[in-house]
Amino acid sequence: MVDDFLFERGWGVVINLHDNQPDWLLRYGDVVNYKLTKAFYSLPQVPDLPPTGVIESDEQVLVGQPSELFLPTPVRNAMRQYLEFHGHHNVKIVLLTRNTPQGTVQQLIFNLTHEEFPDEDSYQAFAQSLGWFLPQHYLFGAMEERAFKGQFVAI
DSSP: OIIIIIHHHTOOEEEEEETTEEEEEEOHHHHHHHHHHSSSOOOOSSOOOOTTOOOOTTOEEEEEOOOTTTSOHHHHHHHHHHHHHTTOOSOEEEEEEEEETTEEEEEEEESOOGGGSSSHHHHHHHHHHGGGGSOTTOEEEEOOGGGGTTTOEEO
């Protein structure tokens, strides 16, 4: 079921639900990770980025598009449907590969910004909800499209 049914539909799995509490929850991102690596969870390669998420002036950054292996078409489709259902059309992405003192980090960046939400709490909650679709070790964030002019592509 993981390799086709769940993966193709953007679904996770609730295992042994009692009183609205599951014994185990596999998010769609866990299903994606299993499809890609044959493990439901992968450890991050390097520590998280600094909490500010700021790209330092001397930092080396490569801007490109996520490959099919990094972000397969069914994942893109599931995310696009979710985003459009919530009124966010024409969302675009770019993949940053950053060389930090801790090592090389890949970070998926969306063009969704704070301005598209009524307040900071709504923005943070929505941004967090995107994590459902991605393996837990993936880093993601948001920037204005003009930050990488012409590099963003439709999800």
